[in-house]
Amino acid sequence: MLVKKDKEYAVYQVIKNTKEGLIKIMSEPIRVLHVVGNMGIGGIETLIMNIYRNIDRDKVQFDFLIHNPTEGEYADEIKKLGGHIYRMPVLRDKTRTYYWRYFEYKRALKKFFLEHQEIKVLHGHMTNTASIYMPIAMKYGNVKCLITHSHQTEATPGLSGIVTNILQKNIEKIATDYFACSKEAAKWIYSPALINEEKVKIISNGVDVNKYHYNDIEQKKLKLQMKYNGKIVIGNVARFKEVKNHTFLIDIFAELHKLNPDTVLLLIGQGELEKDVKKKVMSLGLSDSVDFLGARNDVPMLLKIFDIFLLPSLSEGLPLVGIEAQAAGLPVLAADTVTKELNITGNVEFLSLEKPAKFWAQRVLDIVNNFSRRDMTEAVRLAGYDIKETAKWLQKFYLEKYK
Known part of the structure; x- marks a missing residue:
C-alpha cells in the first residue's frame, strides 16, 4: 500500500517521464517523406x-x-546525412505487358504507413500514382500534409501515359498542398481554378550557384586535362529515355561534325535507351567523337568544359540541368517544347523540333562562334534560383505544416 510520499513520488515520475519524452520529441528533427522513383542522378533527385x-x-x-x-x-549520401530509404514493390511489371501489381502495391503501402506513424509530411514527386499512395497515407498513417509536386508538362507516350492521366484526375481532391517547378508544369496537372486562386506554389529548381563560377583559364585547363583541347564541346545531361530525344541529338551532332570535325559530344547520364543510342553512334561512325560519361557527380565541373548545352527534349517541366548550364555561363539551345520559363539569363534560344538536324547544327556553330561566355552565377541568384533560398523557404513550410 502506497503512503502519501510514495504516491507523490509516483506522480513525480510520471510527470518527469512525460516531460522528458516531450523534450525528446521536440528536440528530434521532423521527418519528411519524399515519394520518388529512385534516388539516382536525375533532375528531380538532384533537386531534392x-x-x-x-x-x-x-x-x-x-x-x-x-x-x-x-x-x-x-543512397550512400542520404544515409550519411541521416535519411532512411524504404522500398515499395514496382507497380508496373515492364517485363509483362499490361501487368500491374496494384493490390500488392496497396498492401505494401498500408503496412508501411501503419509502421511509420512518425511521418506527418509527405512530399510526392510521383504524381502518376499519388491518387493511390496519398489516401493510404492519410488513412493508415499519421500524415497531415500531402504535397503533390509537378515536374512535367505532359505524360509519357503510350499506355503508361494514358494510365497516368486517368490516375491524376483526382489529385486536387486528395492532396493538401500543391507545388510545381514552373507555370507550365502547374497547368499540366492542376485546374485553372486552383492556379487562379494562387493555391499552387512554384518551387524554383535551385542550384548551389557557388559551384558554377566560370572563367576562361579554368576551362582551358580542364579541356587540356580531359584531352578536349582545341575542340568545340557539345554537351547534354539527361537520362536515356524517349522524352529526352537522344536520337535527334545524335542526328544534330552528325550534321555538326560534317560542318566542323573539331567537335565532340559529351553525354552524361544512364538509362534504358543507352544501348540503342550507342548503336546509332557506332553506325554513323562517330564513336571517336561521342563520349558516354555515365552517371556523374561532378556535373558542375563538366559543364565548365562544354561550349554549348543542347536540350532537344520532347517536353520538360523546367529542367534543372538547364538552370545549371546557365549558372555555368553556357549558351543553351533548347527545343521549343521546353518551357520558356527556363530562360533566366537571356542565354537560352528555343528552336522548333520541326527544323531539320542540319539547321540545328548550323545554329549550334553560329551561337558558339558569336557567344562571349562569362560568369552568370549572380544573375542566376538574382533570378531566384539559389538553392539556399529554396531550402530556406521549404524548411519553413515543412515546419509550419508539421506543427
Whole structure:
C-alpha cells in the first residue's frame, strides 16, 4: 500500500517521464517523406539532394519511399546525412505487358504507413500514382500534409501515359498542398481554378550557384586535362529515355561534325535507351567523337568544359540541368517544347523540333562562334534560383505544416 510520499513520488515520475519524452520529441528533427522513383542522378533527385544538403537537418530530416529495385547513386549520401530509404514493390511489371501489381502495391503501402506513424509530411514527386499512395497515407498513417509536386508538362507516350492521366484526375481532391517547378508544369496537372486562386506554389529548381563560377583559364585547363583541347564541346545531361530525344541529338551532332570535325559530344547520364543510342553512334561512325560519361557527380565541373548545352527534349517541366548550364555561363539551345520559363539569363534560344538536324547544327556553330561566355552565377541568384533560398523557404513550410 502506497503512503502519501510514495504516491507523490509516483506522480513525480510520471510527470518527469512525460516531460522528458516531450523534450525528446521536440528536440528530434521532423521527418519528411519524399515519394520518388529512385534516388539516382536525375533532375528531380538532384533537386531534392540540393535541398537536403542545405536545410538544417537538426530541424528537418528527409526519408525516401522509392519504387525501384535499385536505390540509386545518392543512397550512400542520404544515409550519411541521416535519411532512411524504404522500398515499395514496382507497380508496373515492364517485363509483362499490361501487368500491374496494384493490390500488392496497396498492401505494401498500408503496412508501411501503419509502421511509420512518425511521418506527418509527405512530399510526392510521383504524381502518376499519388491518387493511390496519398489516401493510404492519410488513412493508415499519421500524415497531415500531402504535397503533390509537378515536374512535367505532359505524360509519357503510350499506355503508361494514358494510365497516368486517368490516375491524376483526382489529385486536387486528395492532396493538401500543391507545388510545381514552373507555370507550365502547374497547368499540366492542376485546374485553372486552383492556379487562379494562387493555391499552387512554384518551387524554383535551385542550384548551389557557388559551384558554377566560370572563367576562361579554368576551362582551358580542364579541356587540356580531359584531352578536349582545341575542340568545340557539345554537351547534354539527361537520362536515356524517349522524352529526352537522344536520337535527334545524335542526328544534330552528325550534321555538326560534317560542318566542323573539331567537335565532340559529351553525354552524361544512364538509362534504358543507352544501348540503342550507342548503336546509332557506332553506325554513323562517330564513336571517336561521342563520349558516354555515365552517371556523374561532378556535373558542375563538366559543364565548365562544354561550349554549348543542347536540350532537344520532347517536353520538360523546367529542367534543372538547364538552370545549371546557365549558372555555368553556357549558351543553351533548347527545343521549343521546353518551357520558356527556363530562360533566366537571356542565354537560352528555343528552336522548333520541326527544323531539320542540319539547321540545328548550323545554329549550334553560329551561337558558339558569336557567344562571349562569362560568369552568370549572380544573375542566376538574382533570378531566384539559389538553392539556399529554396531550402530556406521549404524548411519553413515543412515546419509550419508539421506543427
